[in-house]
Amino acid sequence: MKILVVGAGAIGGYFGGRLLEKGEDVTFLVREQRKEKLQQTGLKIRSKNGDLQVTPKLLTKDDSSQPFDVILVSTKSYHLEQAIKDIQSFVGPETMILPLLNGIAHLELLIKAFGEKQVIGGLCFVETTLSEDGTIVQTSPINQLVYGERTGEKTERIEKLEQCFRGTKAEFVKSENINQDMWHKYLFITAMSGITAMMEAPIGPIRDLESGQRTIKAFLDELVTIMEKIEAPIQQGIAEIQLNRMNSMAPEMKSSMQRDIEKQQPTEFEHLQGYLLTQAKKVTVSVPILETIYTKLKLYEEKQKTSSNL
Template structure:
């Protein structure tokens, strides 16, 4: 299969690199600046699952169009609209769009852009970042990508995709219930990113406090109440399951949103906390913790915007 990976950053670079390592036909769609850098250095992956030095195929949005069998979308949510425009000429009648974004709102956006049939479900669990020299650095051994038909069916194209993904040095998992998997991750990442960004601490010190433990639990219950009211496909008792997961994480674990705040970079708060806050308002469910977190992150974004205006004045 011909695979197009949108971006060669922390997530796309890692999973695309593992597919390329196996020998699959992988191309990376990148910006001109990133293309020039990769042409000089190659794609380097420093990983607990094995280091890599690769020479990837690279294209930009302005290159001659060619069609791909599957397109992995690994952009931040605030770059989604631009990414959709960038890949238009690479999408054919049979192309599968596999999004790896956090959250759930992007699915509707992709369906509107490319049609119901082209968009399959996906998510990933991996802790990666780009180093200052542009290498993809994996900081924990977990490297799972989950995918599947949103209908739950086992189709011929998903079987072909499974064959393409099998045998890599990363864990590619075909799911028969990808919608539920995506909502469960959405719950987890919204809670984890919200709590750590609000408290400005790794998860360990927060949960070690009795008040912190209660706050995490109450926040999960808030989010689940909204999801249940809008009939999201979540399983019973998922709040307790995710609480146990949070409590089992390494004490020094930070969310990617928290790291973005520390670096004074944009966050995905509208896509994560904002989307559920909108849903809560529509079904009249009080969510005081979610609203507090959203307000803090909104003010953070406004402060960043004001600072940029001052710098450009």
């Protein structure tokens, strides 16, 4: 299968690199500056699952190409609209769009752009970052990508995709209930990113405090209440499951949002916390912790805008 990975950053570069390592036909859609860098250095991954350096095939948005079988979209949510424009010429009638963004709101934009049929479900669990020299650094052994038909069907194209993904040095998992998986991930990442960003600390010191433990639990309960009210496909008891998961994580674990704030970079708070706050208002659910976290992140964004205009 011909695979196009949108971007060669921490997530797309990692999973695309693993597929390229296996020998799959992978091309990266990148900006001109990143293209020049990769042409000089190659795509480099430093990982607990094995280091890798390869010379990838590269495209920019203005290059021409035949349509791809699969387009893996792993951009930040605030870059999604531009990414949709950039991939238009690479999408054919049978192209599968596989998004790995956090959250749920991006599905509506992708479906509007490419149609209900072409957008499948996806998510990933991986802790990666780009070093100053552009190397993709994986900081924990978890490297899971989950995908599946949003209808839950066992289609020929998903079976073909499974064959393509099989045998890599990353864990590619076909799901028969990807919608629920995506909502569960959404719950986890919204809680994890919100708590660590608000407290400005890794998860360990927060959960070690009695007050921190109560706050995490209360926040998860708030988010689950919203999701239940809007009839999201979540399982009963998911708040407790996600709390146990947070309590079992390495104490030094940080969210990507927290790392973005530490680097003074934009965050995905509107896509994560903001979307659920909007839903809470629609169904009149009281969410004081979510509102507090959203307010802190909104103030951070406004400060960033002010600083960039100076």
